[in-house]
Amino acid sequence: MAGVTFRDELPAASDRTGRLSHWVTDWGGVVIDAVSTVGDITIFVYRMFIWMFTRPPARGTMLRNCYQVGVLSLPVVALTGTFIGMVLAVQSYRQFQMIGLENRLGAVINSSLVRELGPVLAATMLAGRVGGAIAAVLGTMRVTEQIEALTTMGADPIHYLVVPRFLACVLLIPALTVMADFMGIVGGYFYSVVVLGIDHAAYLQNSADHVTGFDLFSGLIKSFFFGGIIAVVSCYRGFHCEPGAEGVGQAATAAFVMSFVLILGVDLILNILLDAFYYNIWSPEQAP
Amino acid sequence: MMGELTDTYASTVGDADPFADPIIRLRDISVQFRHQAVLQQIDLDIHRGETLAIIGESGCGKTVLMKTMVGLIRPEQGSVLFDGQDLSKLSQTELTRIRRRIGFVFQNAALFDSMTIFDNVAFPIWQHESADDREIRERVMERLAEVGLPSEVATKYPAELSGGMRKRVGLARALVLQPELIVYDEPTTGLDPIMSDVINELILATRRNHPVTSVVVTHDMRTARKVANRVVMLFPRRRLQPGQSQVLYDGPPSDLDHASDRRVRQFVRGEAGERIDEMTRDFAARAAVSSPANPRGGTGAMEGESNDG
Numbered sequence: 001m002a003g004v005t006f007r008d009e010l011p012a013a014s015d016r017t018g019r020l021s022h023w024v025t026d027w028g029g030v031v032i033d034a035v036s037t038v039g040d041i042t043i044f045v046y047r048m049f050i051w052m053f054t055r056p057p058a059r060g061t062m063l064r065n066c067y068q069v070g071v072l073s074l075p076v077v078a079l080t081g082t083f084i085g086m087v088l089a090v091q092s093y094r095q096f097q098m099i100g101l102e103n104r105l106g107a108v109i110n111s112s113l114v115r116e117l118g119p120v121l122a123a124t125m126l127a128g129r130v131g132g133a134i135a136a137v138l139g140t141m142r143v144t145e146q147i148e149a150l151t152t153m154g155a156d157p158i159h160y161l162v163v164p165r166f167l168a169c170v171l172l173i174p175a176l177t178v179m180a181d182f183m184g185i186v187g188g189y190f191y192s193v194v195v196l197g198i199d200h201a202a203y204l205q206n207s208a209d210h211v212t213g214f215d216l217f218s219g220l221i222k223s224f225f226f227g228g229i230i231a232v233v234s235c236y237r238g239f240h241c242e243p244g245a246e247g248v249g250q251a252a253t254a255a256f257v258m259s260f261v262l263i264l265g266v267d268l269i270l271n272i273l274l275d276a277f278y279y280n281i282w283s284p285e286q287a288p
Numbered sequence: 289m290m291g292e293l294t295d296t297y298a299s300t301v302g303d304a305d306p307f308a309d310p311i312i313r314l315r316d317i318s319v320q321f322r323h324q325a326v327l328q329q330i331d332l333d334i335h336r337g338e339t340l341a342i343i344g345e346s347g348c349g350k351t352v353l354m355k356t357m358v359g360l361i362r363p364e365q366g367s368v369l370f371d372g373q374d375l376s377k378l379s380q381t382e383l384t385r386i387r388r389r390i391g392f393v394f395q396n397a398a399l400f401d402s403m404t405i406f407d408n409v410a411f412p413i414w415q416h417e418s419a420d421d422r423e424i425r426e427r428v429m430e431r432l433a434e435v436g437l438p439s440e441v442a443t444k445y446p447a448e449l450s451g452g453m454r455k456r457v458g459l460a461r462a463l464v465l466q467p468e469l470i471v472y473d474e475p476t477t478g479l480d481p482i483m484s485d486v487i488n489e490l491i492l493a494t495r496r497n498h499p500v501t502s503v504v505v506t507h508d509m510r511t512a513r514k515v516a517n518r519v520v521m522l523f524p525r526r527r528l529q530p531g532q533s534q535v536l537y538d539g540p541p542s543d544l545d546h547a548s549d550r551r552v553r554q555f556v557r558g559e560a561g562e563r564i565d566e567m568t569r570d571f572a573a574r575a576a577v578s579s580p581a582n583p584r585g586g587t588g589a590m591e592g593e594s595n596d597g
Contacts, residue, residue, distance in 0.1 A: 140401075148360055149398035153412045153461075154384040 044158070044236050048166060051159040057167070065164040069130050070172035074179060080125050081180035084117055085109060085187030093196055103202035107210035109188035114211055118181035119219045120267055123226035125180075126173055127259035131234040134165055135255035138238025139248040147239070157239070166231040173227030174220050181219065214282055218274045225270060226263050233259045309372065311336050311469055311501050312357050317366035319352055325525045326352050327363070328534055332520065336468075339495055339502040341516035341541070343509070345555065348522040349534070350505045351395075354471050357503065358390050359383055371468075388416045391462030391470040391500075395477060397454040399446040399461070405432070406442040409461045416465060431460040434497070435490055452483035459490060463498070470494065472504045476511050484508065491515045509556055513541045521552050527566070 056062075088109045096102045138161060141147050147157045185207075192198045234255040241251040279287040310333035319327040326349040334340055334357075342350045355361045357368060359375040368375045370386055378386065399408045409428045413419055419427070429439055435456040446454055455475065462470055472491065476484035488511055495502060495515075506512055512519055521537035528534060537544065537552045544556045554560075 144396060144401075145394045145398040146400055148355075149392070149394060149400070151360060152358065152387055152390065152392040154387045154415045155411075156380070 040240075041232070041236055044162075044239070045232055047158050048162050048232070048235075051156065052163050052167070055159060057159070057164040061160070061164045062167065065168040066172060068133070069126075069165070069168040070175065073126055073129055073172075073176055076129060077122050077125055077176045077180050078183045080121055081113075081118065081183035082187035084121055084180075085113060085184035085189075086191040088112060088117070088184075089188045089191040089196065093192070102196075102198055104206050105192050105196075105198055106189070106203040106205075106207035109192070110185055110207045110211045111215055113184040113188065114181050114215045114219050116219075116267075116271075118184055119177045119222045119226060120263065122177045122180040123173065123223065123230065123263050124260060126169075126176065126227075127230050127234075127256050127263065130169065131230045131255045131259045132252040134231070134234035135238040135241070136248055136252040138235060139241030139251040142239060142241045143243055143248060162231075162235045162239075165235055166228065169227040169231035170224055171227075173230070174223040177219060177223040181216075214278055218270075218278075221274065222267060222270050225266055229262045229266060230259045233262065309336075310334055311371055312503075313369040313372075314353075314357065315367045315369070317353075317356060317363045317368065319349070319356055319361060319363050327356070328525050330366070330534060332535075334469075334501060334503060336501050337499070338518055339491070339504065339516050341504045341506055341512040341519045342522065343507060343512050343519060343555070344522035345507065345524065348524045350522050351473055353522065354473060354503060354505045358387070358392060358469075358471060388412075388465055389468045391465070391467035393455070393458045393462045393470065393472045393475060395474040396451075397446070397458035399454055399457055401446055403445075404442065405437075405444055405446070405449070405457050408446070408457060409442075409464055412461065412465050427464060428460075431464050432457075434463065434493075435460045436486070452479055452486065455479070455483075455487055456490065459487075459494070463494065466498060467500065469501045469503070472502065472506075474506055474508075475504060476506065476508045484511065485514075487511075488514045509544075509558075513544075516541050519544060521555065523551060 089105060092105055092108055093102060096105055096108070138147070141161070147161070150157045150160055189203065193200050193203055237251045237255040237258070241247050312332075312334040314330055314332040317327055317330040317332075318325065330353065332353075342353060344350045352361060356363055357370075359368065359370075362376065371389075373382075373386065375383065375386070399405075400411070403411070406425075406428055409431055410424050413424050413427065428442065432439065432442065437453060437456055437460065441449065441453065441457070446457070449457065459475075475487050475491065479487065491502065491504065491511075492515055494500060502515070504511065504515055517540065519537065519539065519541045520535060522534055523536050525534055536549045537547050539547075544552065547553055547556075554563075
C-alpha cells in the first residue's frame with residue numbers, strides 16, 4: 001500500500017514544483033520586462049533632453065509640430081470645455097437648489113473647471129488626438145524603415161522627431177488648457193444664467209470670490225506635466241512599434257492608455273504636492 | 289574560413305583592386321535577437337570598387353549583415369571596420385561623418401511621407417552641407433535625371449508615385465552626396481520584371497558613372513548574376529550543425545551553378561529539395577511542443593523562426 005501511495009504522490013509533487021517554477025519564470029519575465037522598459041524610457045528621455053539643450057530643432061519642423069498639436073486641437077478642446085461647463089451646471093443645479101445655494105453655482109463650476117477638469121480633460125482629449133497620432137506616425141515610420149533612413153543620413157531620430165513633438169506638447173498644452181477653462185466657464189455661465197435663470201451678478205460675484213490665481217496656476221502647472229507625459233509616452237511607443245498594421249494600431253492604443261493612466265496618477269501626486277505648497281508657502285494663513 | 293575564401297577569390301574580382309585596403313572589414317561578427325543567433329562568427333572583406341551580392345533565403349540574416357556593416361545594428365561580438373575605423377569605437381559625431389560616405393537604398397525606399405520628392409532627395413544635403421538653394425536644386429534635379437525621373441516628380445509626394453519610381457527616388461537620395469559605398473536592400477523585390485531590370489541597369493550605370501563600392505542584398509538571382517562581380521551566400525544559423533560556417537559560398541556569380549555545396553546549387557536553381565521535409569519535421573516538433581501534455585509549448589526551440597532576417 002505504501003508503495004502505491006508513494007507513486008501517487010510523486011507526480012503530484014513534481015507537478016507542483018513545475019507549476020511553481022513556471023509561475024516564478026512568468027513573473028520574473030514580467031518584472032524584467034518592466035524594469036527594462038523603465039530603463040529604456042529613462043535613456044530615451046535623457047537623450048531627448050541632451051538634444052533639446054544642445055541643438056534646438058529647426059524652425060520649420062517646430063512650426064509644423066506646433067500647428068499639428070496646437071492649432072488642429074483647438075476646436076475639439078474648445079467644444080469639450082464648453083460641454084463640460086454645461087454638464088457641471090446641469091449636475092450641480094438640483095443639489096444646490098435644494099439647499100437654497102443655487103447662486104453659488106458659479107464658484108463650484110468654475111473652480112472645478114480651472115483646478116481639475118480643464119487640465120485633465122484637455123490632456124485626455126490631447127492624449128487621444130495628439131498622442132495617438134504621434135504614436136501612429138512614428139510607428140509607421142519605424143515599420144517602413146523611415147527612422148532607420150534618418151539615421152543612415154546622419155540625422156538623429158530623437159533630435160529630428162522627438163524633440164519638436166515634446167516641445168510642441170509642453171508649450172501648447174497649457175495654452176489649450178486655458179482655452180478649455182475659458183470655454184468651460186462660458187458654457188457653465190450660459191447654462192446657469194440663460195437656461196436655469198440664476199442671477200447673473202450673483203453668479204459672477206461668487207465665481208470671482210472663489211476662483212483664485214492659485215487655482216489657475218495649479219491647473220497650468222499640471223498641464224505642463226501632462227504635455228510632457230503625452231509626448232514622451234507617445235513618441236516612445238511609436239519608436240518601439242511592432243511590425244505591421246496591427247503593431248501600429250497597438251502602439252497608438254497603448255500610447256493613449258498609458259498616457260491616460262499616467263495623467264491620472266501624476267494628477268493625484270501633483271494635487272497632493274500643490275496642496276502642501278498652497279498651505280505651507282502660498283497662503284499659510286489659510287492652513288487648517 | 290571566410291577570410292581564406294575572400295583572399296582566394298580576391299584575385300578574380302573584376303574591377304576591384306584586390307590588393308587595396310578593403311573599404312569594409314568584418315571580423316568575427318555575431319548578432320543575436322532575443323537569444324536567437326542570427327549571425328555567428330562572420331568574417332568578410334569588401335574591396336573598393338567591387339559589387340558584392342549577398343544572397344540567401346528569407347531569414348538567413350543577410351539584411352542584418354548589411355545593417356551591421358553600416359552601423360545600424362551593433363554586433364554582440366566582433367568588429368566592423370569602415371576604411372580602417374572600428375565603428376563600435378566611434379563617437380556619434382564621427383559615426384555621422386562616416387555615414388555621409390555611405391548611401392543606403394531601402395527595400396521599400398523608406399521615403400519620408402510628409403516631404404515632397406525634392407525635399408526627400410535634398411535631405412542628406414541639408415543634413416551635411418551648407419549649400420545654397422540654387423546649388424541644392426541643381427544637384428537634386430541632376431540626381432533625379434540620372435535615375436530617369438522627370439523634373440515634375442520633384443513636387444509630388446511619395447504616395448503619388450509607383451513602387452518603381454519610389455525605388456528610383458531612393459537611389460537618387462542615396463547618390464546625392466556621392467558616397468563611396470552604396471548598399472541596396474532587396475532593390476528589385478516587389479517590382480515587375482521590366483522595372484526590376486531597370487533597377488539592375490541603374491545599379492550598373494551607377495557603378496560606371498561613380499567610383500563606388502556596392503553591396504546588394506537580394507534573393508533575386510537575376511539581379512545577383514547581372515550586377516555583381518562577387519557573390520556571398522548565407523545560410524540560416526539555426527539550420528546549421530555546430531561548427532559549420534554560415535557562409536556557404538563566396539565567389540564569382542559565374543561559378544554559382546557549379547558550387548561544391550549542394551545547398552548553394554539548390555538555392556540558385558530555386559529547388560526546395562529537402563527543405564519541405566525539414567519544414568514538415570519542424571511543424572511536427574512544434575505541434576508536439578505545444579500539445580496539451582505540454583501546456584507551455586511553443587516557447588522553445590521554434591521561436592524566432594521568422595524574425596531573424
